[in-house]
Amino acid sequence: xxxxxxxxxxxxxxxxxxxxxxxxxxxxxxxxxxxxxxxxxxxxxxxxxxxxxxxxxxxxxxxxxxxxxxxxxxxxxxxxxxxxxxxxxxxxxxxxxxxxxxxxxxxxxxxxxxxxxxxxxxxxxxxxxxxxxxxxxxxxxxxxxxxxxxxxxxxxxxxxxxxxxxxxxxxxxxxxxxxxxxxxxxxxxxxxxxxxxxxxxxxxxxxxxxxxxxxxxxxxxxxxxxxxxxxxxxxxxxxxxxxxxxxxxxxxxxxxxxxxxxxxxxxxxxxxxxxxxxxxxxxxxxxxxxxxxxxxxxxxxxxxxxxxxxxxxxxxxxxxxxxxxxxxxx
Ligand SMILES: Cc1cc2nc3c(=O)[nH]c(=O)nc-3n(C[C@H](O)[C@H](O)[C@H](O)COP(=O)(O)OP(=O)(O)OC[C@H]3O[C@@H](n4cnc5c(N)ncnc54)[C@H](O)[C@@H]3O)c2cc1C
Numbered sequence: 001x002x003x004x005x006x007x008x009x010x011x012x013x014x015x016x017x018x019x020x021x022x023x024x025x026x027x028x029x030x031x032x033x034x035x036x037x038x039x040x041x042x043x044x045x046x047x048x049x050x051x052x053x054x055x056x057x058x059x060x061x062x063x064x065x066x067x068x069x070x071x072x073x074x075x076x077x078x079x080x081x082x083x084x085x086x087x088x089x090x091x092x093x094x095x096x097x098x099x100x101x102x103x104x105x106x107x108x109x110x111x112x113x114x115x116x117x118x119x120x121x122x123x124x125x126x127x128x129x130x131x132x133x134x135x136x137x138x139x140x141x142x143x144x145x146x147x148x149x150x151x152x153x154x155x156x157x158x159x160x161x162x163x164x165x166x167x168x169x170x171x172x173x174x175x176x177x178x179x180x181x182x183x184x185x186x187x188x189x190x191x192x193x194x195x196x197x198x199x200x201x202x203x204x205x206x207x208x209x210x211x212x213x214x215x216x217x218x219x220x221x222x223x224x225x226x227x228x229x230x231x232x233x234x235x236x237x238x239x240x241x242x243x244x245x246x247x248x249x250x251x252x253x254x255x256x257x258x259x260x261x262x263x264x265x266x267x268x269x270x271x272x273x274x275x276x277x278x279x280x281x282x283x284x285x286x287x288x289x290x291x292x293x294x295x296x297x298x299x300x301x302x303x304x305x306x307x308x309x310x311x312x313x314x315x316x317x318x319x320x321x322x323x324x325x326x327x328x329x330x
Contacts, residue, residue, distance in 0.1 A: 001124040001248055001249035001263075001269065001270050002018055002019075002020065002122075002124035002125075002249075003018065003020075003076070003079045003080050003083060004041055004042070004047075004079055004267055004270045005122065005124060005248070005270035005273065005274060006018040006083055006085070007045040007047075007079060007083060008041060008044065008045060008270055008274035009274050009277065009278075010083075011044065011274075012274055012275075012277070012278035013278075014277065014278070014281075016122075017086065017116055017118070018083070018085045019085075019086045019089045019090075019091055019105070019107050019116075020085050020087050020088075021088065021089065021090040021091075022087065022088070023087055023088055024080070024085070024087045025077070027072060027073050027076050028072075029072070029073060030071075030072050030182065031070070031071060031072070031152070031175050031176070031177040031179075031180060031181070031182050032069065032070055032071070032072035032075060032177075032263070033058065033067045033068075033069050033161070033175055033260045034051075034067055034068050034069075034070060034263070034264065035066070035067045035260055035261050035263075035264035036064070036065075036066055036067060036264065037261060037264030037265055037267065037268050038263060038264035038265075038266075038267035038268065039064075040268070040271060041267045041268065041270055041271035041274075042075075042079075042267065044271070045079070047078045047079050050078045051068070051070050051074050051075050051078050054070050054071070054074045054178070055068040055069050055070030055071075055074075055177060055178070056068065056069045056070075056156075056160035056176060056177055057069075058160045058161040058175075059161070067260065067264075069160050069161065069175050069177045070177055070178075071177050071178070071179050071180075086107065086109065088109055088110055089107040089108065089109035089114070090107060090108050091105045091106070091107050091125070091131055092106055092108045092113075093105065093106035093134065094106075094121065094131065094134045094135060094245070095115065095117070096244075099243070100242075100243065101243040101244040102118075102121050102135060102242070102243065103117060103118065103244055104117040104118045105118065105121055105131075118244070119244075119284045120245070120246060120277070120284040120287065120288070121244060121245045121246075122245075122246055122248060122273065123245065123246070123247045123248070123251040123252075124248055124249050124251060124266075124270075126249070126250045126251060127235055127250040127251070127254045129250075129251035131245070131247075131251065132237070132247055132251050135242060135245050137237060137239060137242065137245075137247065138237060138238050138239065139235060139236075139237050140235065140236050140237070140238065141233045141234070141235055142233060142234045142235075142236075142309065143231065143233050144186075144231070144234065144256065144308050145189065146170060146186040146187065146188065146189060147186070147187050147189040147190070147195065147230065147231045147232075148184055148185070148187070148229070148230050148231070148232050149185050149186075149187045149195055149203070149227065149229055149326060150182065150183060150184040150185075150227070150228050150230070151182065151183050151184075151203070151218060151221050151226050151227045151228070152180065152181070152182040152226055153180055153181050153182075153217050153218065153219075153221045153222070153226060154179060154220060155180060155181060155216055155217050155220025156176045156177070156179070156180060156181055156216065156217065157174055157176040157181040157213060157214050157215070157216045157217035157218075158213055158215065158216055159176065159213045160175070160176050160177075161174070161176070162174055162211055162213035163258065164210065164211055166210070166320055166321055166324040167319065167320055167321030167324060168319055168320040168321075168324070169318055170185070170186035170187070170320065170324070171185065171186055171258045171307075172184070172185035172186075172207070172210050173185070173258065174207075174211055174213065174214035174217060176214075180217070180220075181214065181216070181217025181218070181220065182217070183207055183211070183214050183217065183218055184257055185207070185210075186257075187229075187326035188325070188326065188327065189231055190327060191229070194327055195229040195326065195327055196224060196227060196229060197327065198327055198328060199224070200223070200224045200227065202328070203218075203221075203224075203227055204218050204219060204221060206323070206326065206328075209323065210323070210324065232256065232257055232308070233254070234254055234255065234256055234306055234308055234309055235250070235253055235254035236253055236303050237251075237252050237253065240252055240288075240291070240292055240295075240296075241288035241291070241292065243284075243285060246273065246288050246291065248266060248269035248270060248273055249263075249265075249269055250262060252269065253265065253299060253303055255302065255303070255306050255308075256306045256307060256308025258307055258308065259302070259306060259307065259308075265298075265299055265302060268295075268299075269295060269299070272291055272294055272295045273287075273295075276288070276290040276291040277291075
C-alpha cells in the first residue's frame with residue numbers, strides 16, 4: 001500500500017517520504033489475487049496494464065475480470081520502479097508534540113537513526129503495525145473459530161480459481177497464476193502438528209477430491225514443508241486517524257481468508273487518501289476527516305459482513321459432510 005500511495009501522491013504533485021524496512025526488491029514469492037477493488041489506483045499509475053498480461057483472469061467479463069491472479073513480485077516490481085524509497089529503514093519511534101499531535105518519526109537505518117518531521121504520518125506497516133501501536137490506537141483482533149490449512153506449488157492448476165463450501169459452513173479454495181498454484185481450506189483449530197499429521201498424500205487426496213479444479217496444482221506439492229497451518233485473525237480499528245497520523249491497508253483492517261479482498265481494499269484506501277490529501281493540502285486533519293467520510297461507507301460494510309465474522313455465530317452448530325472434516329475422524 002505504501003508504495004502505491006507514494007506513486008499516487010507524487011502524481012498529485014506531492015513528495016512523500018516512503019520508509020520500508022526491507023531491502024529493495026525483497027518479497028516472499030507467492031500468487032496474489034488482485035481484486036477489482038484495486039484496479040483503479042493501479043490503472044492510474046500505469047501498473048494494471050503492465051501486470052494484467054502476466055496473470056490469469058478470474059471470472060473474465062467483457063475485457064475485464066473480477067480479479068487477476070499474478071505472481072506478487074511482478075506487481076511489487078512494477079509499482080516500485082523509479083520510486084524514491086528509504087529502503088532498509090525501520091520506523092522505531094513517533095515524534096509527538098505536547099498537544100498529542102504526531103509530528104514525525106524516527107527511523108533506524110544502516111547509518112543510524114534519522115528523524116523525519118511530517119505533516120501526516122501514514123501507517124502502511126501491516127496488520128501488526130508498530131506505528132499504530134506507538135500511536136496508542138486501538139486494534140480489535142477477532143480469532144476465527146476455525147484454522148486454515150494452505151499449500152503452494154510451482155504447478156499451475158486447470159483453472160485460475162475455484163472455491164466450494166462444505167456442510168459445516170467451512171470452505172475450500174484454490175488460486176492459480178502462470179507460474180504456480182496455491183490452495184487453502186478451513187479446518188479444525190487443532191494445532192499444526194495434528195493438522196499435518198495425516199501426511200502429504202492424505203492432504204493431496206482430500207484436496208483433489210473436494211476441489212477437483214485444484215488437482216494439478218496440489219499434485220505439484222512436493223513436500224509437507226509447502227503445507228502450512230495457521231490460525232487467522234480478523235482485524236478492525238475503531239478509529240483510523242488522530243492528529244498527525246492515519247492508518248490504511250492492513251494496519252487498519254484485515255479480512256477473512258475467503259474474501260480475497262484485503263489488498264484490493266487497501267489499494268482503494270491509498271487512492272482515497274491520496275485524493276483527500278491533494279484536496280486539502282493545507283490541512284492534514286481536514287484531509288483525514290475527508291478520507292474517513294468517503295472511505296468508511298466503503299470499508300465498514302465489508303468488515304461487518306466478513307463471512308469469517310458471520311461464522312463466529314454458527315461455528316460448531318453444523319457438522320462437516322462425509323470426507324470433509326480435517327483432520328479426518330479416526
Ligand atoms: C499468505 C497471504 C496471501 C494473501 N493473498 C492475498 C490475495 O490473494 N489477495 C488479496 O487481496 N490479499 C491477499 N493477502 C493480503 C494482502 O497481502 C495484504 O492485504 C496486503 O499485503 C496489505 O498491504 P499493506 O501494505 O497494508 O501491509 P503489508 O503487505 O504487511 O506491508 C507492510 C510493509 O511495511 C513494512 N514495515 C513493517 N513495519 C515497518 C517499520 N516499523 N518500518 C518500516 N517498514 C515497516 C513491511 O516490511 C512491509 O513491506 C494475503 C496475505 C497473506 C499473508
